[in-house]
Ligand code: SF4
């Protein structure tokens with residue numbers, strides 16, 4: 001035991017003081033859109049995307065794209081395929097948002113139709129507002145319901161390791177919904193887990209916040225539309241925070257938790273760095 | 282890899298299997314499934330000479346005499362066969378649903394393509410009946426599907442007498458997402474993304490097995506460089522998983538210093554994955570035809586990382602190994618006997634921890650293996666301690682292997698161009714030693730060259746039964762540690 005303690009003391013502090021830094025060069029993040037216009041008639045990105053996250057539309061002969069990060073698994077194929085550089089790798093880990101429509105990026109300033117509308121499916125009810133979440137700004141107790149492939153869960157576990165150390169922000173994982181302020185859901189919630197998830201949510205006291213962690217939880221990801229109804233959380237529970245990625249980086253998970261706690265100022269999502277989101281509201 | 286396909290009647294199959302798979306035979310059961318519901322497809326593997334054979338036996342009346350009473354390794358395969366195809370195993374000692382729960386309609390068999398026989402009578406109600414242990418003082422303890430920590434869902438039904446576990450029944454299927462069906466729906470060029478998500482903690486092994494299977498259908502060979510890089514990636518995945526699994530043992534024993542140190546070191550192993558593939562989980566690195574490009578600079582950074590990690594891991598592992606309390610805690614708990622492990626066809630670490638010398642890296646072609654495969658690590662104890670020691674041993678051999686592969690990695694093409702379509706009526710097989718053991722992807726194409734059946738056998742599929750066996754007569758408080766020492770996959774099993 002003494003050996004262990006002396007070893008640990010010798011290791012010094014491993015925790016990264018820089019909160020939610022950019023990914024190292026060469027590491028794949030989610031895609032982002034740049035200001036460079038699409039080449040007309042090109043559908044290279046649409047053709048390679050495994051989850052139909054991208055669509056192309058035209059406004060007066062100019063090609064535009066719409067990219068839904070809620071469907072994106074971050075494979076990077078569109079970035080490699082894009083001949084113009086309209087789609088680029090986004091090194092930022094600050095990618096969590098509190099509205100589903102904010103995950104939809106587009107190069108058009110006035111996209112046809114209501115983009116926000118078709119990104120969002122039926123919401124069961126309005127989520128408890130994040131205003132109330134400010135109550136949790138010093139500490140939040142989270143219950144995790146895992147329904148996916150385990151990678152999201154492992155990254156959440158990693159967010160608690162000494163390098164990322166989410167506990168320093170007041171995040172604690174608890175073993176019962178009764179103690180929980182937040183429900184973190186991973187995976188696409190196929191038929192098998194739907195009842196268990198809603199009873200877990202039902203056992204939580206209000207105010208409660210729901211965090212959809214990972215592309216599967218947001219939309220079902222690669223499993224969407226199959227016979228197992230693995231279509232994500234949206235038709236099941238009201239959601240406060242969405243963390244895209246397959247799996248999201250531990251820093252992105254921490255970013256989402258900070259957002260849920262009303263502490264986003266610790267790691268603001270600088271829009272310029274993120275994308276050129278220009279959705280007309 | 283190459284696979285021999287043999288048509289064989291059911292009665293011949295019944296005659297053949299008991300000796301081909303019986304005690305002390307060289308063969309093992311790879312998997313049992315069906316292609317469209319009209320036949321049994323039995324995959325037999327011969328690890329000794331690295332060959333595989335597929336026995337296809339047409340069914341007469343949508344049923345067959347169960348193999349389970351003679352060959353225990355069939356027990357879950359036969360239940361899954363009913364779930365997905367509605368094929369009945371007559372005489373199965375515990376015939377019930379395995380993965381599809383009561384939310385599905387009674388006659389819903391998602392992978393069945395041919396019509397059910399007109400006289401089909403559904404023999405199984407959707408309602409699931411647990412095995413009940415009766416007797417004075419015996420009580421049941423249901424746990425799950427949602428667990429206390431951050432872990433995948435599953436249900437454990439303990440029957441206990443006092444604090445002793447008399448029986449444990451494991452019910453899985455909570456994360457059944459329909460992966461096998463989805464793999465037949467997407468264009469085959471994009472199927473590797475789905476194959477990876479079968480169990481993304483072993484995404485690389487799944488992508489690897491998928492690629493081998495597709496390439497064997499196409500009868501193409503990827504470049505030598507791609508073979509090396511794939512193998513390096515597979516070993517990096519193993520390294521990261523073994524490190525966190527040993528750390529997990531620390532958590533459950535109460536040696537939190539070990540788990541936090543290992544958690545940090547896993548981060549370094551994941552950084553190697555980031556270097557080679559741009560993804561901590563090696564997502565999208567391996568695909569049919571090759572790998573993503575990797576620069577020489579990255580390879581030398583990986584080399585430096587491996588050397589560093591070896592140095593960093595040594596003191597932590599030494600402290601854990603020398604800790605008397607930890608050793609006492611793990612010794613003789615959760616013991617699995619060699620004979621049962623063999624009968625149930627168990628694989629991977631837990632089989633090697635009871636002396637079974639089977640590591641598919643030594644037998645079946647996968648990248649640079651078996652040519653450069655490390656020696657097999659085994660232990661004899663069959664308990665938690667033995668499993669931890671096998672893991673620790675494999676961390677060392679994996680580090681050696683990565684270094685050796687990095688030194689030998691030649692220049693050359695990263696990928697080859699593949700034909701635009703798959704040949705018709707072909708069968709492809711990929712076997713990879715994933716972190717948890719032998720992983721199988723088996724693919725069939727139809728007359729149009731479309732994938733019509735995609736079968737995955739995760740190593741955990743055989744191994745879940747090991748927990749039920751090993752935990753008998755142990756204390757309920759020993760379950761979490763025993764479970765952790767097996768570190769099985771729920772999503773890979775449920776698909
Ligand atoms: S990175 Fe996302 S949007 Fe781009 S191809 Fe991959 S899944 Fe589609």
Ligand code: SF4
Nearest residue numbers: 148149152214216246
């Ligand atoms: S989002 Fe990706 S990593 Fe997370 S559960 Fe789904 S497939 Fe797995």
